[in-house]
Amino acid sequence: MHRLDRSLIAGLPAFQGLDDSSLDAILQSASSLRVTKDQAIFDQDSDAHSFFVLLDGRVQVVKSTPDGQQVVVRYIVPGELLGIAQALGRTTYPASAIAVVDCVVLAWPGKLWPEFATAYPSFGMNTYRTVGSRLSDIQAQVVEMATEQVEQRVAHCLLRLIKQSGKQTNDGITIDFPISRQDIAEMTGTTLHTVSRLLTGWEEKGLVKSGRQQVTVVEPSRLSVLAEGTARDNI
Amino acid sequence: MHRLDRSLIAGLPAFQGLDDSSLDAILQSASSLRVTKDQAIFDQDSDAHSFFVLLDGRVQVVKSTPDGQQVVVRYIVPGELLGIAQALGRTTYPASAIAVVDCVVLAWPGKLWPEFATAYPSFGMNTYRTVGSRLSDIQAQVVEMATEQVEQRVAHCLLRLIKQSGKQTNDGITIDFPISRQDIAEMTGTTLHTVSRLLTGWEEKGLVKSGRQQVTVVEPSRLSVLAEGTARDNI
DNA sequence: CTGCTACTTTGAGCAAACGCAAAGAGAATC
DNA sequence: GATTCTCTTTGCGTTTGCTCAAAGTAGCAG
Numbered sequence: 001m002h003r004l005d006r007s008l009i010a011g012l013p014a015f016q017g018l019d020d021s022s023l024d025a026i027l028q029s030a031s032s033l034r035v036t037k038d039q040a041i042f043d044q045d046s047d048a049h050s051f052f053v054l055l056d057g058r059v060q061v062v063k064s065t066p067d068g069q070q071v072v073v074r075y076i077v078p079g080e081l082l083g084i085a086q087a088l089g090r091t092t093y094p095a096s097a098i099a100v101v102d103c104v105v106l107a108w109p110g111k112l113w114p115e116f117a118t119a120y121p122s123f124g125m126n127t128y129r130t131v132g133s134r135l136s137d138i139q140a141q142v143v144e145m146a147t148e149q150v151e152q153r154v155a156h157c158l159l160r161l162i163k164q165s166g167k168q169t170n171d172g173i174t175i176d177f178p179i180s181r182q183d184i185a186e187m188t189g190t191t192l193h194t195v196s197r198l199l200t201g202w203e204e205k206g207l208v209k210s211g212r213q214q215v216t217v218v219e220p221s222r223l224s225v226l227a228e229g230t231a232r233d234n235i
Numbered sequence: 236m237h238r239l240d241r242s243l244i245a246g247l248p249a250f251q252g253l254d255d256s257s258l259d260a261i262l263q264s265a266s267s268l269r270v271t272k273d274q275a276i277f278d279q280d281s282d283a284h285s286f287f288v289l290l291d292g293r294v295q296v297v298k299s300t301p302d303g304q305q306v307v308v309r310y311i312v313p314g315e316l317l318g319i320a321q322a323l324g325r326t327t328y329p330a331s332a333i334a335v336v337d338c339v340v341l342a343w344p345g346k347l348w349p350e351f352a353t354a355y356p357s358f359g360m361n362t363y364r365t366v367g368s369r370l371s372d373i374q375a376q377v378v379e380m381a382t383e384q385v386e387q388r389v390a391h392c393l394l395r396l397i398k399q400s401g402k403q404t405n406d407g408i409t410i411d412f413p414i415s416r417q418d419i420a421e422m423t424g425t426t427l428h429t430v431s432r433l434l435t436g437w438e439e440k441g442l443v444k445s446g447r448q449q450v451t452v453v454e455p456s457r458l459s460v461l462a463e464g465t466a467r468d469n470i
Numbered sequence: 471c472t473g474c475t476a477c478t479t480t481g482a483g484c485a486a487a488c489g490c491a492a493a494g495a496g497a498a499t500c
Numbered sequence: 501g502a503t504t505c506t507c508t509t510t511g512c513g514t515t516t517g518c519t520c521a522a523a524g525t526a527g528c529a530g
Contacts (some may be wrong), residue, residue: 007493011486046510053500062488063374063378065378065382067464068250069340069382071377071378073374073379085397087363088366088368088370089364089368090367094374095374128322128363129323129324131323131363132322132324132325132366133323134372135369135370136325138373138374138377139298139308139329139373141377142306142308142376143300145377145381145424146380146421146424147306149486151486181507181509186381189380189382190487191487192487192507192508193508194486196509196510197487197509199508200508211508212497212507213507270498316521361497384516385516415476415477417477418477425517426517427477427478428478428479428480428519429516429517429518431478431479431480432517435478435480443502447476447525447526472529472530473528473529473530474527474528474529475526475527476525476527476528477524477526477527478524478525479522479524479525480522480523480524480525481521482519482521483515483518484517484520485515485517486515486516486518487516487517488513488514488515488516489512489513489515490511490513491511491512492505492509492511493511494507494509494510495506495507496505496506496508497503497505497507498503498506499501499502499503499505500501500504
């Protein structure tokens with residue numbers, strides 16, 4: 001097995017404030033693995049044996065309901081932690097993680113979590129900061145789901161995606177991983193049909209360009225306008 | 236100013252695993268305050284000067300949108316932490332907290348947070364566990380909002396409320412603080428009209444009894460059935 | 471007791487979005 | 501190059517739940 005270089009993780013938020021020897025020690029117990037597209041990194045409700053850092057690729061975090069419906073909780077970009085059930089005092093994963101493109105991840109045995117958190121206080125702080133910001137994110141999402149209607153939610157969703165994973169192209173900003181109407185529907189609590197209708201409508205207005213598993217936002221600012229109140233603002 | 240007795244907080248989850256001298260030290264810097272019904276403990280977006288533990292009463296946590304809509308995030312019961320913006324690395328409160336009955340809270344200056352977390356590791360662990368469980372709760376809520384329809388959501392909401400704040404009475408289990416149709420609507424992302432219609436419907440079936448700012452669940456088990464799939468389960 | 475305020479109920483019409491169904495288009499496989 | 505599979509589009513009927521409006525009711529203040 002080849003040694004992992006410290007530079008892999010040195011710049012990441014989770015490892016901020018750690019000195020070189022700590023980083024090396026942490027990497028000692030890490031194993032790197034490749035995950036091919038559509039493969040699961042971990043499954044909901046299974047034993048939380050490991051926690052991970054995504055080094056390259058994109059990962060979809062999905063929660064399934066008992067009756068088989070799915071909700072896409074978030075997408076993970078390189079540098080982020082995932083599967084940190086241990087940090088929340090859980091023993092099973094609350095969701096599944098699927099590679100949406102070929103990925104590279106580092107994995108640590110879950111039982112090392114408490115050791116790391118005490119041995120490297122900054123690491124503990126950093127991860128809890130992550131958890132905190134995810135809590136904020138998801139609270140915002142609840143507010144959105146409670147107060148906005150579908151069109152606004154989908155618009156917000158696209159804006160968030162291009163902010164997180166946008167790549168500038170000739171036409172505008174593209175979401176740089178394959179994402180279907182169904183995926184967007186599962187992020188926003190609607191159906192793929194409604195998403196499809198919205199996208200074609202927006203395409204006619206020149207707001208977006210979209211195709212199979214692919215969305216480009218042509219005019220982010222006009223989409224933002226849609227994302228805020230469309231009607232009702234005429235006071 | 237009278238001294239605060241250690242027994243006030245000794246049993247609480249947040250202070251589990253702390254020895255008596257630590258508890259005393261922590262209480263040294265606490266101040267207790269009474270909050271009368273309908274008064275705010277802190278306001279959304281204001282400087283997060285303090286964090287709190289609720290000793291007695293009930294507190295409603297509300298998030299407001301820029302256009303004035305409100306979403307009730309959760310209710311806090313005695314023993315729980317609130318206003319822990321610091322733990323999430325935030326400097327302002329992400330929501331407002333309103334006393335729904337007369338309350339007693341302990342308050343600490345926010346800047347003590349990091350000191351406590353490092354000086355009393357169990358305290359840090361405990362609070363992060365709290366944050367973790369709130370993350371789980373709210374993720375479940377997102378899934379609910381995305382996949383269930385209003386009737387199920389309201390049923391789930393009532394079940395959660397009686398679990399957290401239920402008091403056994405002759406008629407059934409009552410939510411032991413004043414809660415309006417509007418409040419329930421703001422928890423479930425619907426309107427007070429729809430909640431009212433649902434409750435009267437359920438009352439006719441003998442599932443609940445309700446009145447002004449008051450709801451009693453007569454048959455929790457039948458309500459649970461409603462909360463899961465009503466139709467569509469006939470496979 | 472009376473009037474006021476806040477909360478609740480109920481009706482009627484309407485719009486948003488879903489469910490169902492079928493056809494069309496892109497990509498991958500053989 | 502034909503076939504298959506998956507993803508997407510689009511039409512239509514239906515439903516859910518919202519909006520608007522108005523009346524009813526309980527508690528509170530004077």
